[in-house]
Amino acid sequence: MLSSYFATGRYVVLDSGFCVLKALVELKKVGLFACAVIKKRRYWPAYVPGEVFNAQFTELGMRVGEWLAISGKLDGEDYFLWGLREPSYVMKMMATGGPLLPNATCAEQKRVWLEDGVQCVRRFQYPCPFDWHYKYCHAVDDHNNLRHAHPSIEHTITTTRWEIRVFSFIIAVSEVNAYLAYRFFCKPDPLPTLQQFRHKLAWQLIKNKWLAREHLDDEHVVSTVHQLMVAPHKAKKYKNGRWDCTAKCPYQNYPCTFKKCGEPPKRIKTYCSCTPGKWICKFCHAAHVVTELKPA
Numbered sequence: 001m002l003s004s005y006f007a008t009g010r011y012v013v014l015d016s017g018f019c020v021l022k023a024l025v026e027l028k029k030v031g032l033f034a035c036a037v038i039k040k041r042r043y044w045p046a047y048v049p050g051e052v053f054n055a056q057f058t059e060l061g062m063r064v065g066e067w068l069a070i071s072g073k074l075d076g077e078d079y080f081l082w083g084l085r086e087p088s089y090v091m092k093m094m095a096t097g098g099p100l101l102p103n104a105t106c107a108e109q110k111r112v113w114l115e116d117g118v119q120c121v122r123r124f125q126y127p128c129p130f131d132w133h134y135k136y137c138h139a140v141d142d143h144n145n146l147r148h149a150h151p152s153i154e155h156t157i158t159t160t161r162w163e164i165r166v167f168s169f170i171i172a173v174s175e176v177n178a179y180l181a182y183r184f185f186c187k188p189d190p191l192p193t194l195q196q197f198r199h200k201l202a203w204q205l206i207k208n209k210w211l212a213r214e215h216l217d218d219e220h221v222v223s224t225v226h227q228l229m230v231a232p233h234k235a236k237k238y239k240n241g242r243w244d245c246t247a248k249c250p251y252q253n254y255p256c257t258f259k260k261c262g263e264p265p266k267r268i269k270t271y272c273s274c275t276p277g278k279w280i281c282k283f284c285h286a287a288h289v290v291t292e293l294k295p296a
Contacts, residue, residue: 007031011098013136021047024096025077033097035129037137038081047074048094053083057090064111065124069100084130087113087120091130098129106131146176146194175201226289227273228282235269238277258284 002012007030014024014036024034044050049070057068062085070081082100084091102125111122126134147154153172159165179197182188192200236247252269255261258280266281272288280288 002027002032005032009033011035011132013133015137015140019045019094021045021074021079021094024094025074025079028077028079028096029075033095035093035095035098035133037133038092038094045094047072048081048092050092053081053092054090057083057085064113064120064122065109067100067127067130082127082129084127087111093129093133095129098132100127100129102127102131107134143173143176143180146179147172149194226285228270228280228285229273229276231269231271238271243276252279254279256281256284258288260284260287 005012009031010033012027012032012034014034016037016039019036019038024036027034038045038048038050040050053068053070060068062068064085064087067082067084069083072079072081077096080095080097080100082093082095084093106125106128108123108125111124113120125131153175154165154168157164157168159168175198176194178201179194182197183191231252232243232245233250234245234247235252236244238244253267254269255265255267257265257278261281261284266283268279268281270280270282270285271278272280272285
């Protein structure tokens with residue numbers, strides 16, 4: 001996913017699902033710095049001494065808003081484990097770069113909590129890595145909210161087939177990506193909703209100029225009307241919009257009905273989607289398509 005950013009020296013904010021220290025080190029090897037929030041599921045992630053980290057904050061008497069760092073090496077690359085004291089827990093991050101200090105751009109925070117029945121208040125600034133995380137971690141959440149907004153493509157296409165579910169996911173992601181890119185780069189006024197954008201996008205796909213007949217020439221014939229199809233097994237003829245599959249032989253062997261096929265005509269089992277039941281071979285089909293698309 002990040003291959004286009006290799007060797008750029010950028011700093012990437014990852015989701016907690018990517019809190020794998022080995023992965024961050026591999027990104028550093030190809031010129032990318034990264035950070036990810038550390039979350040304990042059943043166990044702490046590999047190379048993360050979570051309980052020791054918590055104990056260190058307690059032993060040193062760290063106050064709310066104060067931070068602590070542990071450094072180490074993995075595969076010859078430096079990495080850092082950072083912790084920030086919150087009223088009821090220690091927020092932890094793994095990273096391969098970045099300053100552990102606040103600057104003028106870091107947001108000021110306020111924490112209010114009860115300690116032995118006494119209300120405590122403390123104000124502090126996030127260090128840069130924590131500030132960057134809260135500024136940019138919402139990008140994935142915002143994308144998912146748009147993708148799942150009703151009526152969503154993935155909920156509309158009801159299927160149990162894995163391939164179709166993946167296809168609908170790719171369509172939905174592409175749609176939201178296009179919407180966010182349009183909103184960011186074009187800055188339309190007024191800003192359309194996703195449904196309004198979807199409506200315009202759908203019409204542009206339907207009226208796609210690359211599929212329009214007037215934009216085609218004989219060298220770039222693209223048509224959804226003329227497709228070479230294979231008849232179903234035991235197909236005898238096409239009648240009243242349905243195939244009559246009562247032939248004795250499961251595989252067809254009918255002569256091509258195109259006038260210029262030759263003598264004797266080729267025997268095949270294919271037809272053009274524009275005229276089911278009219279047998280045509282693959283050699284004659286190309287000429288048939290060009291003939292149909294030429295202006296009268």
